[in-house]
Amino acid sequence: HKIASKFATGQRKEIERDGVAFTRLIDYIGLFPVVMIAPDDLSLVQDGSEERRRFLDSTLSQVTPDYLHNLLIYNALLKQRNALLKKFAEDRTFDASLLEAIDRQMPAPAAVLFEQRQAFSARFRPLFQQYYSEISGDREQVDAIFESAMSEKTLSALLAANIEKDRMLQRTSAGPHRDDLQLLLDERPVKKFASQGQLKSFLLALRLAQYELLRQEKQQAPILLLDDIFDKLDEQRVRQLIALIIGHQFGQIFITDTQRGRLEAIVSSFTGDYKIFEVENGSI
Numbered sequence: 001h002k003i004a005s006k007f008a009t010g011q012r013k014e015i016e017r018d019g020v021a022f023t024r025l026i027d028y029i030g031l032f033p034v035v036m037i038a039p040d041d042l043s044l045v046q047d048g049s050e051e052r053r054r055f056l057d058s059t060l061s062q063v064t065p066d067y068l069h070n071l072l073i074y075n076a077l078l079k080q081r082n083a084l085l086k087k088f089a090e091d092r093t094f095d096a097s098l099l100e101a102i103d104r105q106m107p108a109p110a111a112v113l114f115e116q117r118q119a120f121s122a123r124f125r126p127l128f129q130q131y132y133s134e135i136s137g138d139r140e141q142v143d144a145i146f147e148s149a150m151s152e153k154t155l156s157a158l159l160a161a162n163i164e165k166d167r168m169l170q171r172t173s174a175g176p177h178r179d180d181l182q183l184l185l186d187e188r189p190v191k192k193f194a195s196q197g198q199l200k201s202f203l204l205a206l207r208l209a210q211y212e213l214l215r216q217e218k219q220q221a222p223i224l225l226l227d228d229i230f231d232k233l234d235e236q237r238v239r240q241l242i243a244l245i246i247g248h249q250f251g252q253i254f255i256t257d258t259q260r261g262r263l264e265a266i267v268s269s270f271t272g273d274y275k276i277f278e279v280e281n282g283s284i
Contacts, residue, residue, distance in 0.1 A: 003032065026069060030062035033222035035211040037204065039232045045202050046191045049180035056117050056181060059210050063217045067116050070109035077106050078177055086170045094167065103159050106175070110155040113176040114148055120213075121146035121181070127212050132205035135240050142202070143184040149174050200233060204241055211250070221251025228256050230266070242269055 006014040015022045022028045044051045061068040081102045088094050125144055132142045149158055158174040159166075165173050183190040183202060190202055214222045224245075230238055245253065246269065253270075257263040260278060267274045277284050
């Protein structure tokens with residue numbers, strides 16, 4: 001297949017396969033599964049829950065179109081509900097029937113998101129722990145625990161219980177959009193207690209586990225993108241990462257680096273064919 005991405009000033013981006021443009025996002029997400037490891041990924045470990053929900057969503061959307069479909073529906077309803085709560089506050093009014101009309105529609109897509117995220121966590125945790133052990137030398141105990149208020153109550157119950165709070169905050173305070181993947185190092189939050197080296201090991205383990213889960217679910221090896229990460233990793237972790245790539249079933253790999261000599265040394269250890277493209281002054 002020939003895949004193309006086209007950009008034109010003032011127009012939306014177009015994705016094509018073999019010259020035919022996709023009309024909907026849902027038609028091409030997951031068609032060719034991809035995992036990228038990049039320097040900015042440390043935000044996945046260090047920042048707030050939004051980054052980890054994005055990690056869950058990007059993985060599960062590649063696994064099943066049903067997840068992405070329900071995610072889009074839920075997010076649209078959530079946006080409507082928050083806008084309505086804000087309008088009530090601005091106008092100093094409240095119409096329970098308008099809010100209920102949205103609230104009746106949200107539980108169905110929310111249940112799909114919760115169930116698939118929960119199932120994902122059960123499959124993902126052992127893979128993540130295995131890769132971290134291989135990267136770190138099995139020195140620490142790590143975990144990735146899915147947290148959701150829907151573990152105890154349905155979304156309908158949560159919305160009803162939080163109505164006054166939501167009116168005060170002018171936003172929806174409970175639901176799948178508040179879920180998190182709690183990352184723990186020796187039973188403590190990793191972003192508070194981990195060293196820089198441990199954070200990088202966490203990141204690599206998360207992404208490699210994501211890769212393996214996608215490979216299992218899609219029955220095909222995803223494309224692996226290593227985007228300028230070798231400047232950010234110490235020599236030991238570079239060796240460990242390359243050893244893992246060589247020792248496991250990885251498919252096509254794209255690596256970007258600013259130092260050709262270092263890149264040549266890395267790819268020369270791979271089995272199979274490879275090509276190096278050098279970009280200088282905007283030209284290949």
